[in-house]
Amino acid sequence: MSHFITPSIMRLVLPVLYAVVIVAVLPLLAGYIVLMERKVMADMQARLGPMRVGPHGLLQPIADAVKLLLKEDIIPEKADRLLFWLAPLVSVTMALLAYAALPIGPAFQIADLNIGLLFILAVSSLGIYGIVLGGWASNSHYSLLGALRSAAQLVSYETAAGLGLISALLLAGSLSMRDIVIAQYDQGMWFIFYVPIGFFIYMVGSIAETNRAPFDLPEAESELVAGYMTEYSGFRWSLYFLAEYANMIIVAGIATTLFLGGWLRPFASFHDHLPGTPIELLDALPSLLVLGVAAYCFFLAPKQPVKIQKLVMALVGGLCLAIAGILAGSLFASPAVLQGVHGAFWFMAKVFAYLYCFLWFRFTFPRYRFDQLMRLGWRFLIPLALVNLITMATALLISREWGWSLRITSILAIVVTLAVAMWLAKNDQVDSAVPVAEGE
Numbered sequence: 001m002s003h004f005i006t007p008s009i010m011r012l013v014l015p016v017l018y019a020v021v022i023v024a025v026l027p028l029l030a031g032y033i034v035l036m037e038r039k040v041m042a043d044m045q046a047r048l049g050p051m052r053v054g055p056h057g058l059l060q061p062i063a064d065a066v067k068l069l070l071k072e073d074i075i076p077e078k079a080d081r082l083l084f085w086l087a088p089l090v091s092v093t094m095a096l097l098a099y100a101a102l103p104i105g106p107a108f109q110i111a112d113l114n115i116g117l118l119f120i121l122a123v124s125s126l127g128i129y130g131i132v133l134g135g136w137a138s139n140s141h142y143s144l145l146g147a148l149r150s151a152a153q154l155v156s157y158e159t160a161a162g163l164g165l166i167s168a169l170l171l172a173g174s175l176s177m178r179d180i181v182i183a184q185y186d187q188g189m190w191f192i193f194y195v196p197i198g199f200f201i202y203m204v205g206s207i208a209e210t211n212r213a214p215f216d217l218p219e220a221e222s223e224l225v226a227g228y229m230t231e232y233s234g235f236r237w238s239l240y241f242l243a244e245y246a247n248m249i250i251v252a253g254i255a256t257t258l259f260l261g262g263w264l265r266p267f268a269s270f271h272d273h274l275p276g277t278p279i280e281l282l283d284a285l286p287s288l289l290v291l292g293v294a295a296y297c298f299f300l301a302p303k304q305p306v307k308i309q310k311l312v313m314a315l316v317g318g319l320c321l322a323i324a325g326i327l328a329g330s331l332f333a334s335p336a337v338l339q340g341v342h343g344a345f346w347f348m349a350k351v352f353a354y355l356y357c358f359l360w361f362r363f364t365f366p367r368y369r370f371d372q373l374m375r376l377g378w379r380f381l382i383p384l385a386l387v388n389l390i391t392m393a394t395a396l397l398i399s400r401e402w403g404w405s406l407r408i409t410s411i412l413a414i415v416v417t418l419a420v421a422m423w424l425a426k427n428d429q430v431d432s433a434v435p436v437a438e439g440e
Contacts, residue, residue, distance in 0.1 A: 015110045022099050022110075030245035031061030033355065040359045055312035071234040076139050079231065083137035088232070088239035091130030095246035098124040102253045103177050105263045105344035107336070116177040117169070117254070121162065124250055127243060128154050131218070134240070135228035146227025149370060150218035153208055156377035157215070161205025163385035167198035167392045168258040181262035187406075188269045192259040194410045197388045197417050199259045201381055203357070206251035208377070210244055213362040217370050252354035253347075260350045263343030279331050283338065286345045287327035294320035380424050387420045388413075 035050065035057065042049030050057030075084055100123075101116035103109040113119050128151055135147020168191045169175065172183040184190055192199045208215035218227045229240050256262060265282055272281045297317030304310040330341040368376070395409035 018108060018110045019100070023096060026096065026099075026246055026249075027065075027242055028061070029249075030242050031065060033245050033248070034064070034241075035061050037359050037362075040356070041363050044363050055306075055308045058312065065238075068235050068238045073234040073236065074231075076231050078139045080137040080139070083133050084231075085236070087130045087134030087137055088236050088243070089130070090133065091127045091243035092239045092246065094123055094127040094130070095243040095250065098250050099246075101177060102250065103181070103257065103262065103347075104253070105340055105347050106178075106181075107340035108344060109178070112176065112178050115175045117165070117175045117180070117258070120177075120250065120254065121165075124247060125154075125158060127247065130240075130243065131228050134232065138228075138231035140231050142230045143228050146218045146230070150211065150228060153211075153215065153218060153373065153377075156374060157205040157208035157381070160377060160381035160385045161202050161209060163382065163389055164195075164198040164201035164205060165254070165258060167195040167385075167389050170389075170393055170396055171195070172258075177257050177262075180257055181264060184261050185264055185268050189407075190259060190261040190264075194406070195259070195388065195392055195414075197384070197414060197421070198392070199255070201385045201388065202255060202259070204381060206255065207358065207361060208373070210247045210251060210358075212248070212358055214365040214367045215373055216367065217373055248355060248358060249351060252351040252358075255354055256347060256350040260354075261346075263339075263347040265342065265346050283331055283342060284328075286342055287324045287331075290320050290324040290327060294318075294324060375428070379428055383424060384417070384421050388417045391416050 038060075039049040039057075050060040053059045053063045075081060098120045100110040101113045101119045103112070103116075131150045132147045135143040135145075135150075138144070168180070171187070171191050171194055172180040174180060174183065211218050229237055232240065261268065265285070267282060270280075270282060273279060274281055274284065294317045297313050297320060301310050301313040301317065304313055327341065327345060330338050333341075391413035392410070395413040396406070398404050399406040399409045
């Protein structure tokens with residue numbers, strides 16, 4: 001049998017397996033991100049959140065999926081039925097296709113393209129067609145207005161986010177997602193420390209691109225009754241939300257790869273070993289972290305008020321123990337296995353931290369007015385992103401031509417960019433309310 005499994009066949013089979021895993025796991029993962037979002041919101045508001053379906057509400061995403069599958073599918077009488085049916089599929093397909101070039105660790109990647117970042121940005125940008133077509137095909141003023149708002153918002157903030165990414169690409173010198181991570185390893189520092197303002201600009205732009213609060217004007221329920229999704233119901237409605245949460249993971253993966261070292265552990269160039277072993281000191285950190293979570297779950301289990309909750313908390317602790325065992329066992333495996341397992345752990349941990357910031361911002365900041373949203377994008381973020389790009393390019397040129405340390409020149413570039421940001425903020429006076437015409 002081994003004679004038939006050649007390296008060329010494995011190069012064809014593995015990408016297909018990776019694609020199947022992503023398509024199978026992503027909807028479930030999106031459902032549990034929604035549950036995490038509701039739990040975080042409840043914690044910030046001193047509530048419990050979903051608790052009814054399953055222990056601690058752990059089966060709530062399954063119940064929501066079943067409800068949406070059984071819910072009546074309504075199509076407006078004068079809607080364009082074909083486009084109304086295709087629009088959510090366009091959004092979710094483009095969101096899933098973008099995962100093809102995203103490396104989830106050094107071993108898990110469907111396609112290592114030399115223009116990987118460009119491919120991801122281009123494909124994910126096509127999702128706006130699903131939003132615009134859905135709003136237009138619904139034959140509803142609310143839906144059309146929400147779709148137009150979304151188009152204007154995405155064009156505005158994709159420009160700023162793209163300029164923020166270019167500041168990191170200058171340092172990497174490549175569009176390959178894998179080469180960008182390797183460049184951060186070679187330089188011994190994550191790019192966020194060289195271009196923190198570029199990371200900030202990209203983070204704000206990514207929040208707006210995914211229609212997340214406080215930039216969720218296309219879905220503003222208090223104003224537009226859910227915007228471009230007003231006329232959608234049932235499973236078609238859920239496809240839009242699946243595309244939204246898939247895009248959240250994509251933008252988090254891009255930020256992790258370009259600014260946070262991708263699958264690299266913290267202090268990746270630090271290679272001190274545990275005494276008397278070939279194991280590097282920091283390679284033991286993932287298993288210790290997960291072991292600490294397991295110990296915390298076992299500590300909380302007896303304190304739960306209901307028997308089933310005690311059991312579930314103990315099971316979660318047991319699952320964490322198993323994961324800690326896998327992470328610890330990989331320390332004694334081959335270097336390829338070690339890098340693959342630990343790389344995936346660090347990548348997903350960074351993506352989770354980025355997604356938590358999304359949830360934190362949603363329940364912290366009030367929603368912008370649409371004029372404020374566009375003003376922030378065009379009059380502050382885009383000029384700041386251009387200045388950040390110019391100063392970083394100048395710092396890189398000085399470092400290469402005159403032999404200055406890149407760390408020193410990047411600090412000077414950051415100082416200049418911050419000064420411009422303060423000047424832009426000072427001179428961009430925004431009225432606290434919309435002007436009212438005389439006599440009203």
